[in-house]
Amino acid sequence: MSVSPISGPHRPGSGTHCRTCSLSSLCLPLALEAQAMEEFDAIIKRRAPLVRGESLCRQGEPFSQVFTVRSGSFKQVVLDHEGEEQITHFYLPGELMGLESIEEGSHAGFIIALERAAVCEIPFHQLDVLTERLPALRNQLYRCMSRGMGEDRRLIRLLTCKSADERMASFLLDLARRFERYGYSPATFRLPMSRTDIANYLGLVLETVSRILGRLQQQSLIALKGRELHILQPEALYQLSESSHCHGNPALSRSRG
Amino acid sequence: MSVSPISGPHRPGSGTHCRTCSLSSLCLPLALEAQAMEEFDAIIKRRAPLVRGESLCRQGEPFSQVFTVRSGSFKQVVLDHEGEEQITHFYLPGELMGLESIEEGSHAGFIIALERAAVCEIPFHQLDVLTERLPALRNQLYRCMSRGMGEDRRLIRLLTCKSADERMASFLLDLARRFERYGYSPATFRLPMSRTDIANYLGLVLETVSRILGRLQQQSLIALKGRELHILQPEALYQLSESSHCHGNPALSRSRG
DNA sequence: CGTGATTTTGAAACGGGTCAACGCAGGTGG
DNA sequence: CCACCTGCGTTGACCCGTTTCAAAATCACG
Numbered sequence: 166m167s168v169s170p171i172s173g174p175h176r177p178g179s180g181t182h183c184r185t186c187s188l189s190s191l192c193l194p195l196a197l198e199a200q201a202m203e204e205f206d207a208i209i210k211r212r213a214p215l216v217r218g219e220s221l222c223r224q225g226e227p228f229s230q231v232f233t234v235r236s237g238s239f240k241q242v243v244l245d246h247e248g249e250e251q252i253t254h255f256y257l258p259g260e261l262m263g264l265e266s267i268e269e270g271s272h273a274g275f276i277i278a279l280e281r282a283a284v285c286e287i288p289f290h291q292l293d294v295l296t297e298r299l300p301a302l303r304n305q306l307y308r309c310m311s312r313g314m315g316e317d318r319r320l321i322r323l324l325t326c327k328s329a330d331e332r333m334a335s336f337l338l339d340l341a342r343r344f345e346r347y348g349y350s351p352a353t354f355r356l357p358m359s360r361t362d363i364a365n366y367l368g369l370v371l372e373t374v375s376r377i378l379g380r381l382q383q384q385s386l387i388a389l390k391g392r393e394l395h396i397l398q399p400e401a402l403y404q405l406s407e408s409s410h411c412h413g414n415p416a417l418s419r420s421r422g
Numbered sequence: 423m424s425v426s427p428i429s430g431p432h433r434p435g436s437g438t439h440c441r442t443c444s445l446s447s448l449c450l451p452l453a454l455e456a457q458a459m460e461e462f463d464a465i466i467k468r469r470a471p472l473v474r475g476e477s478l479c480r481q482g483e484p485f486s487q488v489f490t491v492r493s494g495s496f497k498q499v500v501l502d503h504e505g506e507e508q509i510t511h512f513y514l515p516g517e518l519m520g521l522e523s524i525e526e527g528s529h530a531g532f533i534i535a536l537e538r539a540a541v542c543e544i545p546f547h548q549l550d551v552l553t554e555r556l557p558a559l560r561n562q563l564y565r566c567m568s569r570g571m572g573e574d575r576r577l578i579r580l581l582t583c584k585s586a587d588e589r590m591a592s593f594l595l596d597l598a599r600r601f602e603r604y605g606y607s608p609a610t611f612r613l614p615m616s617r618t619d620i621a622n623y624l625g626l627v628l629e630t631v632s633r634i635l636g637r638l639q640q641q642s643l644i645a646l647k648g649r650e651l652h653i654l655q656p657e658a659l660y661q662l663s664e665s666s667h668c669h670g671n672p673a674l675s676r677s678r679g
Numbered sequence: 680c681g682t683g684a685t686t687t688t689g690a691a692a693c694g695g696g697t698c699a700a701c702g703c704a705g706g707t708g709g
Numbered sequence: 710c711c712a713c714c715t716g717c718g719t720t721g722a723c724c725c726g727t728t729t730c731a732a733a734a735t736c737a738c739g
Binding site: 253268296311322 | 500502503504506508510511521522523524525526530531550553554557560561563564565566567568569570571572574575577578579581582583622623624625664
């Protein structure tokens with residue numbers, strides 16, 4: 166019954182090599198030539214699938230590799246010293262995890278599987294060395310990190326400017342966009358995370374998320390049963406997400422050029 | 423009267439070469455050997471100082487170089503299609519600007535001087551090529567980007583979890599930490615940005631910022647006159663910043679890894 | 680010393696959080 | 710096969726922090 170990624174166009178394990186992996190066009194080896202891809206392929210490790218709730222790495226653990234999602238999905242959870250938990254990111258197939266931990270040298274948070282999921286492990290040092298010889302790979306890595314920064318800034322904007330409804334709308338559309346990238350219908354998919362997780366990520370409480378989803382459903386913008394989501398009116402949802410009454414402050418005033 | 427960065431230990435222009443620049447230990451050339459630093463030095467361009475309000479780059483403009491702050495300070499402002507402005511970052515001396523624009527190929531936002539300020543321009547393509555031969559430089563670049571991501575995640579946590587007072591406290595301490603890095607007293611400095619800018623950045627309104635600063639002053643945690651700030655009780659401020667009643671949601675439940 | 684920008688202060692309205700009760704499904708064991 | 714439990718999601722009533730609106734005070738600068 167569930168529209169899990171497993172049943173989608175990109176099957177996990179549909180290739181134990183980058184060359185045959187259906188995700189390679191979204192992943193780091195993008196734009197690598199055959200020879201280069203083999204070299205890249207040689208340094209990455211495929212690891213046994215994780216089950217729901219299992220963690221890929223723990224906060225504070227020494228950093229030595231980054232990961233890409235082959236199938237399933239993950240959340241990054243960071244714990245502050247008071248033990249408060251905060252979800253800073255959800256990861257879908259083809260996405261790179263762990264880049265924010267390079268500088269610290271230890272993992273910035275837990276990375277936890279939201280469902281049965283598989284990853285590729287990429288030892289960072291070997292990747293670094295390889296980027297020396299493969300400009301295309303280096304470039305792709307720069308771009309991935311840059312994209313990560315851009316996405317974070319977008320989330321920051323969302324959190325500072327937007328009301329609860331706008332956040333929810335943005336969140337759903339962002340997921341849709343990413344699922345589409347992965348080869349699924351952007352209109353119909355299964356939310357991999359719980360309401361609680363959504364709330365935590367968006368800086369809301371569970372009850373608010375629940376109420377908003379109910380409201381969106383009443384207005385027929387979406388149809389939702391459990392975690393099965395249909396986006397019925399994407400443009401209306403988009404408009405909602407951009408209602409943007411960011412407490413108007415002229416940050417650009419007096420700019421001269 | 424004003425404790426502007428100009429009068430501090432690191433003087434702008436105190437070296438028109440990386441070798442003699444007092445910021446080199448904070449900047450990209452960190453850890454480069456003499457020979458490597460010369461090579462790096464050769465690709466960067468120093469440009470005439472900007473005046474307050476002048477913009478270093480405009481949103482949407484083609485991306486070709488990143489910048490480091492030599493003196494003064496900047497804000498990054500991004501405009502959404504409704505014309506709403508959002509400050510996503512403040513930059514102090516020694517900090518790298520523009521990294522989030524690599525992927526898009528065009529600048530993600532305006533970068534605007536908050537006061538008289540000077541920068542180094544680093545053509546990205548040349549930097550990329552140089553990182554091929556200089557592992558230490560490549561590593562530093564990866565680390566800079568990774569640090570940027572980490573900082574953004576921290577801001578995200580701040581925005582989702584924290585109350586207005588906690589945000590303000592975190593913000594002031596963050597500035598203090600960065601000024602300290604730059605060689606100034608972390609207890610006494612001049613806020614380079616307006617109350618409006620602070621509000622915009624923290625997702626609050628001007629009035630709230632003003633009230634909170636007033637309250638902090640009443641409680642003698644800080645002393646503030648115009649933009650001149652003294653942090654009187656840093657540890658108390660820190661405690662305040664971590665009161666963290668993040669609407670407790672168990673994001674880590676059932677982890678088995 | 681005046682004029683506009685910036686900041687402070689006050690009173691009232693509202694969005695979202697808190698608390699508490701209820702509904703619903705899936706699993707377990709008698 | 711059904712009663713029970715447990716995890717998850719929904720709904721309602723009330724409350725608090727932050728925004729909104731309005732106006733006064735202070736500052737920067739020609």
